[in-house]
Amino acid sequence: METRKNILVIEKSSAMLKQLDEQLEALVPDVAIIGPEMGEESWSVCLQKLKIVKPGMPVLLCCKDEALEHKALHAPFSGIWCFDPDHGMEDLARALREAIRSVQESEKLPDFPVLVGKSRKIRRIREKINAVADKDITVLITGESGTGKELIARSLHYYSIRNKGPLIKINCGALPDELLESEVFGFQKGAFTGAHKNKPGRLELAHEGTLFVDEIGDLSLSLQVKFLQVLEDKAFSRLGGIRDRNVDTRVIAATNRDLSRKVREGTFRKDLFFRLNIMHIEAPPLRERKDDIPLMTEYFMHKYCFEFRKGPLKP
DSSP: OOOOOOEEEEOSOHHHHHHHHHHHHHOOOSEEEEOTTOOHHHHHHHHHHHHHHOTTOOEEEEOOSHHHHHHHHTSSSSOEEEEOGGGTHHHHHHHHHHHHHHHHHHHHSSSOOOOOOOSHHHHHHHHHHHHTTTOOOOEEEEOOTTSOHHHHHHHHHHTSTTTTSOEEEEETTSSOHHHHHHHHHOBOTTSSTTOOSOBOOHHHHTTTSEEEEETGGGOOHHHHHHHHHHHHHSEEOOBTOSSOEEOOOEEEEEESSOHHHHHHHTSSOHHHHHHHTTEEEEOOOGGGOGGGHHHHHHHHHHHHHHHTTOOOOOO
């Protein structure tokens, strides 16, 4: 049975804009429509409020000219549809159908990843994610600890052609070498003491999905060779196995280390580095994007109030 969707229509009215926060606190809509009489400044404010409350919310915006449509579609938010009022209800109905379809599709995908912010660096990350959305290539994410590298990886998976498949994570810095090899590649029964049955590794579990390899800079040279084989041949062997297994997975790697320096020092393979670094995304620390702090504060206040069923708070 198809569930009914709540649609919020926002028209040009000072009272409406003042009451928008209260309305969003009372009921978060599934889709919002911003009417034709809104000026650019007003719809920009509305868009920001809507996306803070529900970042994945589709928004329909009335665009009477190409310049406005270009600004809307290049705003630092995703999920914006434009419709032309001169084309009548037919164009609005089309945009509404597409927006509702996007809601239904997003509900099928768990843990919607949200990159909060409007700074130039965050916009650049969104642009790169969009650029590789339909390309099945490896991505290397670099940045200090706590800068959101895993969130970027989740976003890359969510918007990729593999988003119906699993996203499997392995942290290379969390396990010693011998355990890491069996976790990634799996093992056959009898491969070592305690291997009482066959076990697939994270790589097999990520088949037709994405393998997120965190802290790949901590990987030993011997395991780097096996990872290189996966990227080059789409094949690997389990620990104790005698045959190669084919695997169809996309690899996204992340590190807080300087891999270029490790290559020069001889502690990271140059060929593996080039295989991983087809697309590079740098996750900036918050101190380099201070303009995003108010947005992040408001986003997390709404997020945790919702999760813990608390009333709305004001920053």
